[in-house]
Amino acid sequence: MKNLKPHTRRNLITFIGLAVVWIVVTVLRGQGVLGRSASGLLVPICCYVVMALSLNLTVGIMGELSLGHAGFMGIGAFTGIIVSQSLMRAVPSVPLRLIAAMLVGAVFAGIFGFLIGIPVLRLRGDYLAIVTLAFGEIIKELITCLLVGVDEHGLHIIFNYKGLKGVEDLHLSETGQVIIKGAQGATGTQPIATFNAGMILIFLTLFIILNVIYSRTGRAIMAIRDNRIAAESVGIEITRHKMIAFVMSAAMAGAAGALYGLNYSNLVAAKFDFNTSILVLVFVVLGGLGNMRGSIIAAVLLYVLPEALRSMHDYRMLIYAVVLIAVMLATNSPIAQSFFARFRFGRKGGDEE
């Protein structure tokens, strides 16, 4: 361990920690210690961890605020559902279908990320943020207008933007099945997502992101974040590098979305709204910008916190809000920082960042 580079050691510890958690949770489930409600949280937690990791790439590494990340998750979720449901007969193997759904979800979200990135990445700061918010809302509404069904002739898709058409306009044959029913979302999906798939996705995402960060491309992206003009003057192509980060982030969110979508038998597009984007952003900011381990921990804790407070149902979101404000004040305000600094024994006063 000693001869490794510091960041390699740090990342190795993160991976080992994840593996330990994976084993412990699997054992606990095998022993029946985890109840049904706790087990039901495992897959969504994995999805939100991947979401937080991928958003951290955009916000922490690339340094641009994105408020529409849930849109990519939505694209991934619904393409994943379509893939999984339409391959039901052709590919009976569940793991294969899950992989195919996640891959196609990632590819579609990546394509959308590219298309959205063309206009978005020309803007900066708060303007970029509002445009990502706009795209997130547009994606959500477009999905709400979709009617999709499948039968032996293939997929039938109607874009029902006037709201006048119904399921019968899909002209499905008798064995056909409706996959997405407009505003009612996807109904009757076979839930095939598993915790193991979620953990594998986390490992994969983390591996890819960490490799990118410490590569030439990653250093270029961070250079752009730290000083755009200086980066440009040493010959880094701004748009290309930003696009790489943005598309990767979108694709990972798509894969997470596919897993999320296949965890529920019913899913509405309204789930992937602005509030979900904000939720993930909160994970990223509280976990620490650019800190992948922090993102994982924050996503798990903050996803579990409202669930753990479920017994105090009326007050739980209130407590969540107070905790959120308190944490932001404690970590960012100069008064609170100097207050906490007094309690840090055994540390030199000067080494605080």
Next chain:
Amino acid sequence: MEFLSYLISGISLGSVYAIIALGYTMVYGIAKMLNFAHGDVIMVGGYISFCGMMYLGLNGWVALLLAMAVCTVLGIIVEGLAYRPLRQATSLAVLITAIGVSYLLQNTALLVWGATPKVYQSLIPLTDASGAPNALRLMGGRLSISYMSLLTMAACIIIMVGLTLFTSRSKMGKAMRACSEDKDAARLMGINVNTTISVTFAIGSALAAVAGVLLCSFNPTLMPTTGSMPGIRAFTAAVFGGIGSIPGAFLGGLLIGVIEAMAKAYISTQLANSVVFAVLIVVLLVRPAGLLGKYVPEKV
């Protein structure tokens, strides 16, 4: 004729957005923060005036004043407790805190007033005693404009003109502009930056209360989440017109309202939001700082 009536409903909706956007834009201009809790102040304003009318038996106008007073105090408290300690922090930290405040306000409202929608009584009844629309009839009755719409448009114009005069003529208004240009220089000139920012929040929140009353008068269901979507729309409007610019917020609000009404009438009710956002994206691509915003080229 149909077109004109859509246009008028768009303008009156847009006037409400413009009032909210004015608050957004003033706060942004001076504190350089996206105040996501602004939409929830609208909701609080709506509830306070509702309670004033229902439980205290106040006249609608007195209830409006009460709502403005409560929201002003709320704005000052929120600014002092949550945003002031973060003056030196990154904009992202402030944004997350604002989101926290937004959750806090929504959930407090949920606890106090419950989740069931309240039926709001319009400031000017939309229909008179006989059930006919309470409206001004023009062109032989073919075009009717409700008095509520007229009131909203008038309120919007008065507020816009008042704010423009305030920021250009009064001492406090000049201090605001100075702070938005350069806080350190303003402080050196003897301006109390904290007080100035507090006053800005107070004005923005009072405007939000007005907007809340107007919004609920048009759309009489009041819920803890009532403010969030208009808040986002108004934020869009402020960016559309160029965030930080008062005439920009006015123009942006009106345009967003009209576009929304037209999209609902001629394209699709389901995609009205998408059309609004798509226009926003196109505008920002052509004018990256909004319609009336100043584009500041970066200097090396």
